[in-house]
Amino acid sequence: MHLTLRQLKVFEAVARHLSFRRAAEELHLSQPAVSMQIKQLEANVELPLFDHVGKKVFLTEAGHEMYHYSRAIAGLLAEADEVIEQLKGGRRGKLALSVASTVNYFAPALLGSFCRRFPDITISLDVTNRETLLRQLAENEADLVIMGQPPAGEDLEAGAFMENPLVIIAPPDHPLASERNIPLTRMAEETFVVRERGSGTRGATERFFNQHGITLNTGMEISSNEAIKQSVQAGLGLGLLSRDTLEMELALNKLVVLDVEDFPIVRHWYVMHRRAKRLSPVAQAFKRFLLEEANTLLRPALPGAVSAAEDK
């Protein structure tokens, strides 16, 4: 059976009104044009769809069947239209997000706010280390990636949206906990529990201490922010972590941030994707949300523009 959407649309209108004249008015067509479409449709289905009794029009059995399907098709087309319109506005669709392990501490809060605004979107969140994120960027696997400093030499579009201060933590009963402006050189005497190689936190702290000519005495190397916090609480050494991982422990006074000269190391969180990537409307909306609102939502005390000029 060969038929066109136009024939179906005309048929649906005639069948609904049981009138060629009213269908023609509704569709802004001439009555002969409507008759022509119906004739062609009847020729295509090889059965009459209307009975003409005097001036009245009735649906045949085949006409009733065709009316049922033409209404269903018209409904689906309207739905498709609506979905596409919503997609254009970024209100529906899927978002594949990959984030560095430290981002795990604030990504859900941001996604919560975003999803309240766009309740019909589906999100997949991959929490992984920097090395995997770089591979995902290279292979174009995620819509958007959130991590620290963007890798050099890649063709990426990266926008800084929030500060990421790295701090030194200790248990509250540590001898340095009550000291102020501790000289940086004093850190050479301490043992540190550090993140694994390949972590952005680890890379940034190593660069920082190298620049200051200080060799860190690294004790344990742990690939989890949570395990580092537990180890520092247990007295296994000082820790070097993003301030974003510490909200709960600082509030409960289970850990303290040491007041060390030149600290915190100020870094930033970036949202990024390959420059050539065509972002879906949802990804565009989330990127805009991060750049325009994340800082104010998560750091209400420090509103204002984010400038990554001093990134380390």
Ligand code: PGA
């Ligand atoms: P990390 O990420 O969890 O790998 O340390 C932070 C970053 O990219 O700076």
